[in-house]
Amino acid sequence: xxxxxxxxxxxxxxxxxxxxxxxxxxxxxxxxxxxxxxxxxxxxxxxxxxxxxxxxxxxxxxxxxxxxxxxxxxxxxxxxxxxxxxxxxxxxxxxxxxxxxxxxxxxxxxxxxxxxxxxxxxxxxxxxxxxxxxxxxxxxxxxxxxxxxxxxxxxxx
Amino acid sequence: xxxxxxxxxxxxxxxxxxxxxxxxxxxxxxxxxxxxxxxxxxxxxxxxxxxxxxxxxxxxxxxxxxxxxxxxxxxxxxxxxxxxxxxxxxxxxxxxxxxxxxxxxxxxxxxxxxxxxxxxxxxxxxxxxxxxxxxxxxxxxxxxxxxxxxxxxxxxx
DNA sequence: TGATCTCCGATCTAATAGGTCGGACTAAAG
DNA sequence: CTTTAGTCCGACCTATTAGATCGGAGATCA
Ligand code: FES
Ligand code: FES
Numbered sequence: 001x002x003x004x005x006x007x008x009x010x011x012x013x014x015x016x017x018x019x020x021x022x023x024x025x026x027x028x029x030x031x032x033x034x035x036x037x038x039x040x041x042x043x044x045x046x047x048x049x050x051x052x053x054x055x056x057x058x059x060x061x062x063x064x065x066x067x068x069x070x071x072x073x074x075x076x077x078x079x080x081x082x083x084x085x086x087x088x089x090x091x092x093x094x095x096x097x098x099x100x101x102x103x104x105x106x107x108x109x110x111x112x113x114x115x116x117x118x119x120x121x122x123x124x125x126x127x128x129x130x131x132x133x134x135x136x137x138x139x140x141x142x143x144x145x146x147x148x149x150x151x152x153x154x155x156x157x
Numbered sequence: 158x159x160x161x162x163x164x165x166x167x168x169x170x171x172x173x174x175x176x177x178x179x180x181x182x183x184x185x186x187x188x189x190x191x192x193x194x195x196x197x198x199x200x201x202x203x204x205x206x207x208x209x210x211x212x213x214x215x216x217x218x219x220x221x222x223x224x225x226x227x228x229x230x231x232x233x234x235x236x237x238x239x240x241x242x243x244x245x246x247x248x249x250x251x252x253x254x255x256x257x258x259x260x261x262x263x264x265x266x267x268x269x270x271x272x273x274x275x276x277x278x279x280x281x282x283x284x285x286x287x288x289x290x291x292x293x294x295x296x297x298x299x300x301x302x303x304x305x306x307x308x309x310x311x312x313x314x
Numbered sequence: 315t316g317a318t319c320t321c322c323g324a325t326c327t328a329a330t331a332g333g334t335c336g337g338a339c340t341a342a343a344g
Numbered sequence: 345c346t347t348t349a350g351t352c353c354g355a356c357c358t359a360t361t362a363g364a365t366c367g368g369a370g371a372t373c374a
Binding site (some may be wrong): 005006007044046047050063065066067068140 | 347350362364365366370371372373
C-alpha cells in the first residue's frame with residue numbers, strides 16, 4: 001500500500017545523481033545528460049526523459065539544449081525536499097480523491113463521511129515528514145545507513 | 158500522490174461505523190450488516206461486501222451468518238490501528254516495489270540504487286505514524302468534528 | 315551549413331483498481 | 345422437521361491509470 005510510482009522513483013534517483021555530480025568533489029558544475037543516468041541505473045531511456053521533462057517544468061532542474069547539453073540542478077540540494085520532487089511527478093499529496101475540495105467535485109460519501117477530518121490530519125503529518133527531508137539529507141548529510149552486526153542478522157522483524 | 162484505494166477508504170468508514178454502533182450508548186453489542194453500511198454512506202453494496210470479507214479474513218471483524226447476521230468488531234477499538242486496517246486491504250506497506258526483499262525479486266536498479274536506505278527510513282516513519290492511530294482516536298478520543306452553526310450553513314467552501 | 319544531440323508532444327500497451335454476478339451457507343420461522 | 349429468507353463468500357468482467365514507446369521539432373557546436 002501507499003506505493004509511489006516508478007516515475008517518482010526514477011525522479012529521486014536521477015535528482016540525487018545530478019546533485020552528487022554537481023556538488024561532489026570530482027567534477028563540480030558539470031551538466032549531466034539523460035543517457036548517462038539511464039545507463040547507470042538501468043532505467044528505460046525514453047521514460048526517464050519524460051520524468052526529467054516534468055521536473056524541469058516544475059522548476060526542480062534546468063534544461064540545457066543541444067550537444068553537450070543536459071540537466072542542471074535549479075537550486076541548492078538542501079532546498080529541494082522529497083515532497084517537492086514527488087509532487088512534481090505525481091501531483092499534489094492526497095490520501096483520498098476528495099482531499100482537495102474543488103467545487104463540484106464531491107464524493108458520494110462526503111455528506112455522512114466520518115473519516116475525512118482524521119484522514120486529513122494524518123495526511124498533513126505525512127506531508128510534513130516528506131517536506132522536512134531534502135536531497136542533501138539523502139546524499140549523506142545525516143548518517144542514514146544502519147550497520148548491523150553479523151550476529152543479529154535476520155533477527156530484526 | 159500516495160493515494161489509498163477506494164476499498165481501503167470504504168474499510169475505514171465501515172469499521173468506524175461498526176465501532177460507533179458497538180461501543181456507542183444507543184445499542185451496544187448490536188450486529189451490523191453490509192446493507193446498512195452501504196446505504197448509509199452510498200457505497201456499492203457488492204464491493205463493500207468484498208471489503209468486509211477481507212477484513213474478516215484478517216481478523217479485524219467477526220462474521221455472523223444467517224438472518225439477523227452481520228459483522229462484529231473482533232477486539233476493542235483502541236487495539237485496532239489504521240495501519241492494520243490498511244494492510245488488511247492493500248497488503249503490506251511499501252513505498253517501492255523492492256521494499257520487501259524477497260529472494261529473487263530484485264529490481265533492476267538495486268545494485269546501484271542510491272535511494273533505498275533513505276526511503277526505507279521514510280517508510281518506517283510513516284508506518285509508525287499510521288500504527289499509532291487507532292479507531293478509538295478516529296471516533297472522538299480527540300475532538301475532530303467541527304460543529305457549524307445554522308447561520309453559517311453553506312458558507313464554508 | 316551541416317550534423318548531431320537534446321528536449322518535447324502524442325500514441326500504444328500492460329497492470330491494477332473498481333465494480334458486478336451468481337452460488338453456498340446459516341439461522342430463524344412456520 | 346421443512347421451508348424460506350437473508351446472509352456471507354468466491355470467481356468473473358470492465359474501466360481507469362500507470363508504464364513504456366515512438367517519431368518529430370528545436371538548439372548548439374563543429
Ligand atoms: S471520503 Fe470523500 S469526504 Fe470522506
Ligand atoms: S529502487 Fe529497488 S533497490 Fe532502490
